[in-house]
Amino acid sequence: MKRSIPEAFHGSISEGENAKEFIDEIEQYFAKIEKAEMSNLLAKLISMKYKGKSNIREYIMEMSNLASKLKALKLELGEDLLMHLVLISLPAHFGQFKVSYNTQKDKWSLNELMSHYVQEEERLQRDRSESVHLSSTSQNKKRKKTKGVAEGSS
Known part of the structure; x- marks a missing residue:
């Protein structure tokens, strides 16, 4: 039984x-293909930035998935390194949280980090919605005052 040779190698073996x-x-x-894939995955992981379009848990899981693919290619990133890549990739409004983590003696696992970030993201969203509510309430009061002054002066 004759075996077929993959297309990329067709004609690459001679009788000798x-x-x-x-x-x-x-x-x-x-090996060349693996190196190229490794470079692409690593470049993607290092250049990732959280933009708030997905939730933070999905974002961290995506970073973890890239690290797993690199591990399968025999380039293992330690969990500490991955955690710091996550921290570095987050926007400035997580700054207070980053400082808090960096000043602690304890090291968190990736799951703990994810859990804390989910809580922080929810807190930031609550703060934003309260801020929007206060702002719109304040604007409504100003409009009523201005309207009342305008009506009283006519």
């Missing part, structure tokens, strides 16, 4: 070559 040399060529080919 042995199977060992052919296998070495295949290994080199796939």
Whole structure:
């Protein structure tokens, strides 16, 4: 039974070559592909920035997933490094939280970090909605005062 040769290697083995040399060529080919994939994944992980479009849990899970893919390619990032990459990638409004984490003696696991960030994100959203509510209430009071003054002066 004759085996078919993958398209990328078609014609790459001659009658004089042995199977060992052919296998070495295949290994080199796939090693190049793995290096390129590793570089792409690492570049993506390092350049990620949280923009608030998805929730923070999904964002951290995406970063963790990229780290897992790198681990499968035999480039393992420690959890500490991954946590610092997460911290670095977050926007300025998480600054107070970053300082709080960095001043603690305890180290958190990635799951703990995610849990704390979810709580922080919810707190920030509550603060924003309260701020918007106070702002709109304040503007309504100003409009009523201005309207009352204008009506009283006519």
